[in-house]
Amino acid sequence: MPELFTNDWATNYKELWNSNDGIAKELGQSNFNSVVAFGIEGEDDPRVVLTISNGQIITAGTPNGELINWDLRASNENWMALVAKPPGLMKLGLAYTSRKLKFKKGDYAVMIKDPRLSTAFVKCFALMGKAVN
Incomplete structure (x- = not known):
């Protein structure tokens, strides 16, 4: 079982994201292109x-000098809580306002106002937990 945010986890996450049950198709319809990072506060x-x-994850792994558009950070404990019981939009909003989930780069307000992005954002947390298992 891979740990959160390891190369094994990133490989599993990429496969889940790009699968029929993932979110690649809906983000692809929006022509979504970005570099997203996850890390520990x-x-x-x-x-x-x-x-x-x-919409498709092309590469997933340790940082390699990419220009990051979105960089999300939380303590290991807060990440595990968000992954163990995937949050809805309200719980993510609470995590953000209470500073349990931080955007080192990227704008939460811009993302949350776009239904295509906010829906995918919620779904990405469910996939995170599946990638650990």
């Missing part, structure tokens, strides 16, 4: 970086 570098093109 207080660490300089993210633990994993996802390069997304037309």
